[in-house]
Amino acid sequence: MALYFFTPFIAIILTILGGGIIFYILGFNPIEALKFYFITPISNLYGLSELLLKATPLCLIAIGLSFCFKSNNWNIGAEGQLTFGAIVGGGVALLFYNQEGFYILPLVIIAGAIGGMIFALIPAILKTYFNTNEILVSLMLVYVSKLLLDYLVVGPWSNPEGFNFPETRQFSDSSRMPLLFEGLRIHAGIFLALAAVMLSWFVLYKTYLGFQIKVSGLSLKTAKYAGFKGKTMILVVFMISGACAGLAGVGEITGPIGQLHRMISPDYGFTAIIVAFLGRLNPFGIIFASLVVALTYLGAETAQIFLQIPKYTGQVFQGMILFFLLASDYLLFFKVKILSLKKNEFRH
Amino acid sequence: MATDLRISNISKIYPGCIANDNVSLQFKSGKIYALLGENGAGKSTLVKILSGVVSPDNGEVFLNEKNLKLSSPLDAKKNKIGMVFQHFNLFETLSVFENLSIDATEDNKSLRVRINEILKKYNFSIDLDVPVLNLSAGQKQKVEIIRCLLRSPKVLIMDEPTSVLTEQETEELFISLKKFCDEGILIIYITHKLKEVLSLCDEVAVMRKGKVVSVSQTQNERVETLANKMVGQKLAKIKKKINISKNKDEIFKVKHLNFYSDDPFETNLVNLNFSVKKGECLGIAGISGNGQNELFQILSGEIITPNTSIIFRNKEIAKLNPKQRREYLMAFSPEDRISQAAVPELKIYENVALNNFKSSNFFEKGLVNEKKIKEHSKKILSDFSVNTDNVELKSQFLSGGNLQKLILGRELITAPELLICYNPTWGLDVGAINYIHETLIKINDQEKSTILISTDTEELLKLSDRIAVIYKGKLSKIMPSEEVTPEKLGVLMGGGSVD
Numbered sequence: 001m002a003l004y005f006f007t008p009f010i011a012i013i014l015t016i017l018g019g020g021i022i023f024y025i026l027g028f029n030p031i032e033a034l035k036f037y038f039i040t041p042i043s044n045l046y047g048l049s050e051l052l053l054k055a056t057p058l059c060l061i062a063i064g065l066s067f068c069f070k071s072n073n074w075n076i077g078a079e080g081q082l083t084f085g086a087i088v089g090g091g092v093a094l095l096f097y098n099q100e101g102f103y104i105l106p107l108v109i110i111a112g113a114i115g116g117m118i119f120a121l122i123p124a125i126l127k128t129y130f131n132t133n134e135i136l137v138s139l140m141l142v143y144v145s146k147l148l149l150d151y152l153v154v155g156p157w158s159n160p161e162g163f164n165f166p167e168t169r170q171f172s173d174s175s176r177m178p179l180l181f182e183g184l185r186i187h188a189g190i191f192l193a194l195a196a197v198m199l200s201w202f203v204l205y206k207t208y209l210g211f212q213i214k215v216s217g218l219s220l221k222t223a224k225y226a227g228f229k230g231k232t233m234i235l236v237v238f239m240i241s242g243a244c245a246g247l248a249g250v251g252e253i254t255g256p257i258g259q260l261h262r263m264i265s266p267d268y269g270f271t272a273i274i275v276a277f278l279g280r281l282n283p284f285g286i287i288f289a290s291l292v293v294a295l296t297y298l299g300a301e302t303a304q305i306f307l308q309i310p311k312y313t314g315q316v317f318q319g320m321i322l323f324f325l326l327a328s329d330y331l332l333f334f335k336v337k338i339l340s341l342k343k344n345e346f347r348h
Numbered sequence: 349m350a351t352d353l354r355i356s357n358i359s360k361i362y363p364g365c366i367a368n369d370n371v372s373l374q375f376k377s378g379k380i381y382a383l384l385g386e387n388g389a390g391k392s393t394l395v396k397i398l399s400g401v402v403s404p405d406n407g408e409v410f411l412n413e414k415n416l417k418l419s420s421p422l423d424a425k426k427n428k429i430g431m432v433f434q435h436f437n438l439f440e441t442l443s444v445f446e447n448l449s450i451d452a453t454e455d456n457k458s459l460r461v462r463i464n465e466i467l468k469k470y471n472f473s474i475d476l477d478v479p480v481l482n483l484s485a486g487q488k489q490k491v492e493i494i495r496c497l498l499r500s501p502k503v504l505i506m507d508e509p510t511s512v513l514t515e516q517e518t519e520e521l522f523i524s525l526k527k528f529c530d531e532g533i534l535i536i537y538i539t540h541k542l543k544e545v546l547s548l549c550d551e552v553a554v555m556r557k558g559k560v561v562s563v564s565q566t567q568n569e570r571v572e573t574l575a576n577k578m579v580g581q582k583l584a585k586i587k588k589k590i591n592i593s594k595n596k597d598e599i600f601k602v603k604h605l606n607f608y609s610d611d612p613f614e615t616n617l618v619n620l621n622f623s624v625k626k627g628e629c630l631g632i633a634g635i636s637g638n639g640q641n642e643l644f645q646i647l648s649g650e651i652i653t654p655n656t657s658i659i660f661r662n663k664e665i666a667k668l669n670p671k672q673r674r675e676y677l678m679a680f681s682p683e684d685r686i687s688q689a690a691v692p693e694l695k696i697y698e699n700v701a702l703n704n705f706k707s708s709n710f711f712e713k714g715l716v717n718e719k720k721i722k723e724h725s726k727k728i729l730s731d732f733s734v735n736t737d738n739v740e741l742k743s744q745f746l747s748g749g750n751l752q753k754l755i756l757g758r759e760l761i762t763a764p765e766l767l768i769c770y771n772p773t774w775g776l777d778v779g780a781i782n783y784i785h786e787t788l789i790k791i792n793d794q795e796k797s798t799i800l801i802s803t804d805t806e807e808l809l810k811l812s813d814r815i816a817v818i819y820k821g822k823l824s825k826i827m828p829s830e831e832v833t834p835e836k837l838g839v840l841m842g843g844g845s846v847d
Contacts, residue, residue, distance in 0.1 A: 208711035211701065214694075221688040224650045225680070226702040227671025 003332055005285070008278050011324035012292060018320050028307060036306050037299035037317075047298065049184035053256060054297045057082070057248035057265070059193040059290035061272035063200045064244025066281040067237040070204070071213040072220065075238060077123065077138025078245040079269025081116040083145040085246020086253045087152065088115025090260040093175035093253070094157060094168055104174040109192075109250050116246020117239045119145060124238035128231040134238075142269070153260050167261035177255040189251035193290075196244060201283040213237060245269060266297065267315075274322045293318060351377035351412060351502040351534045358407030360393050367393035368404065369558040377502070377534040380525060382545040382566070385555035386578055386749075386777025391538050394555070395505055398536075399431040400424040411502065430496030434508040436488045440481040444491055447480055452498065459498075466497050470524055481612065485637070486517030493524070503534045510544060511775070514635050515838050522548050540578070540777055542571045554578055579779045599797050600624040600766055603657040607642050607821075615639040617646070617821045624766065627795040629788070631812025631829065635841050636771075636803045639821040641683075644770045644801055648680040649673045661765060674705060679759035681769035685748065689755045692744035696736075696754065697725040699743050703758045724761070732757030733783070749780025756787060767791060770801040785811060805837050819843050 019037065020030035041047045061078045068075040089112025096104045123137040150166070152158075159169045177187035204210040212233055216223040223230060252264050275293050279286030300314030353375040360368040368390045375381050385391045396402040398409065400418040409416045416427050424431065438447050445460065452459050463476060472490050480488060489509060496504055506525070510518045525548065529535050537549055545552050546566055554562045554577045562577050605620040617639050624630045634640055645651040647658070649670040658666040665673055670680065682688045690699045701721045704710045710721050725739040732753045736746070743751060752772065759767060772788070773781040788811055791798055801818075802808050808815055808829075815832050817824040817840035824840050836846050 206716055208714050208716065211698070211711070211716060214698075215691060215702065218691045218693050219687050221684070222691050222702065225648065225670060225682060225688050226704070227649065227669045227674065229669070 005280060005282075007328040007332055008280065008285070008289065008325060010328045011278070011321055014324040014328070015317060015320040018324070019317055022313075022316070026309065033303070033307060037303050038295060040306070041295065041298035041302045046184060049181065049186040050298055051291065051294050052186050052190055054294035055287075055290040056190045056193045056255075057251055057268045058272050058275045058293055059286055060189075060196055060248040060251065061245045061269055062275035062279060062286045062290060063193070063196045063283060064241035065272060065276040066200065066279075066283070066286065067204070067213060067240045069217075069276060070281050071216045071233060071237050073124075073127075073234055073237055074135045075120065075123065075138050075241050076135050076273065077120070077140075077142050077269070078241065078272055079265065079267060080138065080142035080145040081119045081242040081245035082249035082252075082265055082269045083142070083149055084119035084249075085112040085116030085242075086249030086260065086264050087145065087149055088112055088118075089246070089250035090168065090171075090253050091157075093171040094260075096175060097169045097172055100172060100174045102174070104172070105177070105254065108171075108175050108254055109247065112246045112250025113243040114246070116242040116244070116249065118242070120238040120242020120245070121235065124235050128234050149260065149264070150262055153262060157260065159259075165261075168259050170259050171254065175254055176258060177251065185256050187251075187255040189247075189255050192247055192251060196247075197283045197287055204283070209233075209236065245272075248272075271318055274318055274325075278321060278325055293321065296321075351532065352410075353503055353534055353536075354410040354413075355394070355398075356408045356410065358394065358397060358404045358409070360397065360402065360404050360406075366558045368397070368407075371407070371555075371558075371560055373553055373560060373563070375503075375534055375536060377532050378529065379550040380529050380535045380537055380548055382549035382552040383536055383538045383555065384540065384542070384545055384552055384574060384578055386540060386779060389555040389578075389777070390558040391555055392507070393558075395431070395507055395536075395538060398424065398429060398503075398505060400429075425499060428499065428502040429505065430499060430501035430503065431505045432489065432492045432496060432507065432509060434511060436492055438480045438488055438491060441479055443477050443479055444474055444483070445476040447491060448476075448495055448498065451495075462498060463494060466494055470527060472524075484517070485512040486514065486520065489513070489517075489521070497528075501533060503536065504528060505536045505538070507538045508540075508775075509537075510539070510541065512636060514842065516842070518544075542574045542578075542778075545569075545574060546571065575778050578777070596625040596627060598623040599626045599661060600799075601657075601659040602647075603659075605643075605646060605653065605656045605658075607639075607646060607651070607653050609642070615642055615821045617642055620823045622816065622823065622826060624797045624799060626797060627792055628813045629792050629798045629800055629811050630826070631808040631815040632799065632801045632818055632823075633805060633808050633815055633837050633841055634801075634803065634818035638818050638841075640770060640801050640803070640818060642821075643818065644680075644682060644768065647768050647799065648678075648682070671704070674703065674762075674764075677762070677765040679703070679762065679764035679767045681752075681755055681759050681767065681772055683770040683774060685751050685755060690743050690751060693742060695740050695742055696729070696746075697722045697739040699754065700725040700728060700739075700758050703762070705762060708762070728754065728757035728761050731761065732787075749776045749783075752776060752780065752784060756784060760787070760791065764796065766797045766799070768799045768801070771803060772800070773802075773804065773807060781807075805834050805841075808837070809834065817841055 016034060020034055023033035024030045042051050061082065065075060065078055089108045092111040093108045119141065122141060123134045126132040126137050127134045153166045153168055157168045159167060177189050180186050180188065204213065212228045215226065216228065216233060248268060249264065253260055257264060271293060275286060275289045278292065279289035296314045296317040300311040303309050303313055304311040355371060355373045358368050358371045371394060383391050393402060397404050400421045400423045403419055409418060411427055418424055448463060449456060449459055467474065474487055474490055480491065509521060513521060525535055539545060546569065549566050552564060552566050552569065553560055554574065556578065601623040603621055605617060607617040609616060615638060622630065642651065646653055649668055652667060656666050657664065660676055660678060663676060665676060686692055701710050710717055722739050726737065729737055729739065734753045734757065735750045746754065773784050788798055800808065800811055809832065812829045814826050815829050816826040817837060819841065839846055
């Protein structure tokens with residue numbers, strides 16, 4: 001059991017080693033390169049703020065996903081829910097683009113959460129009432145929302161004074177997340193993430209809903225036998241998950257971005273799946289995992305600047321984390337044995 | 349050539365339990381050996397050691413005086429030790445031949461020839477090219493046996509082979525086993541069914557708490573003597589006094605129960621009608637796979653069927669889910685203890701919380717009331733003599749018998765008016781079976797009703813006031829149990845008719 005929470009660390013160490021090997025093959029000094037990747041980005045206050053900035057949406061989304069994954073619902077479309085949340089929240093922000101008022105930001109945030117929730121309800125309803133596969137539906141909806149966003153920022157919502165750039169107007173200051181420190185980009189959205197962590201811990205471990213999620217995740221047959229309202233539960237976990245992703249989307253557009261454009265998320269919704277599993281679907285584990293994975297985003301940017309390698313190495317690292325995590329899990333639960341096979345011993 | 353299998357001083361210790369304590373046994377070909385013991389007595393561990401699944405902490409296995417190193421199932425196969433497990437390892441959607449060719453070492457042509465030789469020699473009639481899912485349990489078992497025979501085994505270990513078979517299939521199996529034995533294959537037969545030991549085996553080793561407590565010739569044993577050795581104490585005989593009174597109220601009434609399914613693994617139910625009186629036990633007999641699963645799930649509310657009427661205590665409950673039915677004081681004990689009635693990964697008290705009533709207050713305003721659940725769990729553990737008082741223990745550490753006591757306790761502590769149970773003693777040892785039978789009788793004595801769906805005819809005859817048989821989704825007429833004999837039940841269970 002202790003090992004169960006230990007394997008994420010093994011996976012991280014292996015990822016760093018693997019990264020070193022890749023850098024070596026690419027002709028870099030691996031120690032130097034890794035330093036650029038993992039140490040340099042967070043060696044100053046600005047870097048730390050950027051780390052938290054990137055960890056915030058990852059953490060929020062992963063918290064939401066943990067509700068789905070724990071109850072055996074495979075919501076892969078958080079990226080779509082994030083985008084749709086951002087569209088709805090952004091739409092509200094644009095309504096108030098020339099107004100100020102303390103009430104605007106809460107409205108925008110709520111609208112974003114509701115947007116994510118509604119978008120997550122689509123795969124949930126299709127699953128509960130039409131028996132569709134939520135993995136496919138939620139995944140495909142990602143592209144729907146991205147194309148919708150594309151259409152909006154190019155077409156009806158594009159900034160009339162924006163020289164046809166594919167982006168909307170800037171939101172008014174009242175639609176922006178307050179910054180925590182002057183000169184740093186870290187904003188109040190981090191409190192949303194922390195609140196989500198606390199709340200999810202409470203819901204998962206202290207409430208009847210959490211108990212139902214736990215039982216359903218372990219055995220659907222038992223959940224049915226106990227008479228849990230299976231359909232309602234699926235809808236609820238998808239709604240929670242969608243709301244979290246929607247909040248993350250709103251956090252991005254009202255935080256660092258300040259308007260809607262095509263690239264509001266560097267695939268946070270997909271990366272958060274890795275975060276959720278690296279954090280063992282545990283609220284506090286997810287905080288830790290989101291920081292680690294956020295670092296791979298930052299490292300990739302630094303590496304691009306200092307080593308002239310594409311920032312997509314970040315995805316390589318994220319992929320490696322997931323790969324090593326799954327591999328360590330596999331090796332944890334199974335024993336490896338090297339057998340000398342005579343020919344004809346097995347026929348495949 | 350004669351085979352001689354010797355187990356010498358085998359020990360295997362799991363955390364908190366000694367599964368095998370210095371076990372030594374000797375087997376010689378030409379005889380059928382029974383390995384008898386309650387659940388948790390250490391039979392399975394010993395078998396797993398012999399088949400290379402588990403390595404012993406201590407001790408050795410000798411086959412014809414050669415010290416075997418069994419560190420994987422492959423080693424067991426190489427050393428000609430064959431094993432037929434209780435649960436079949438077959439791919440349901442592949443054909444029989446494809447299943448057999450998966451781990452074969454020769455080409456398909458010669459394999460087919462050899463399989464046909466085996467079919468002919470032992471008079472097995474199996475079509476090699478039909479998908480396994482179309483076979484009966486007995487035929488599936490034969491496929492497993494053929495798989496072993498293809499490797500010309502010296503030792504054949506059968507783990508609880510009759511738990512899924514009909515009477516007739518059991519007889520066929522016994523004939524085959526005797527044939528194998530005559531051909532010099534050493535047979536080790538693992539079971540907890542005493543009568544089978546007496547009718548099939550020559551020698552019997554009884555295990556209790558990880559130790560071999562007796563090795564004897566079966567001709568010197570009787571059911572009672574074996575049972576006492578197995579349990580380690582004298583068992584009280586229980587007998588129910590039949591409890592039919594025509595005037596009693598019908599507490600539960602099912603009308604027009606129909607169920608149609610597209611799933612080839614499910615059985616359709618055709619117009620079932622029956623009722624249960626207050627204080628009565630209605631037994632439903634049948635060979636497994638004749639619709640019992642579906643019937644149980646419909647009675648418990650896991651499956652809702654249209655146009656069915658289920659009246660319970662004068663209320664229509666056919667549309668209610670299991671939780672709502674529990675509020676009306678029904679209780680359910682499904683067949684599958686490990687993945688349905690309880691979750692092994694959950695702690696005892698969490699499993700107790702699965703049976704959640706409004707009045708139990710386990711969850712107040714949506715919050716978990718851990719203290720209340722734990723108190724309630726403690727009471728169940730002591731009232732139903734479950735072998736632990738630690739409610740924080742994960743249920744996977746309970747033996748089958750203790751888990752079933754926990755489940756029954758959980759269902760009964762709320763004093764339900766009707767308990768529906770399905771194979772409540774499946775796979776349990778004599779001691780636990782006795783306890784559960786006593787409990788079920790006690791419920792009827794307290795004027796509460798039970799529906800007992802079971803594949804164990806002995807159990808049904810012992811506990812039921814009235815019995816019906818389910819065959820291919822249809823229910824026979826309901827008979828008072830004193831008019832029912834095992835033979836009559838056997839005929840009905842096989843699809844025949846009486847009078």
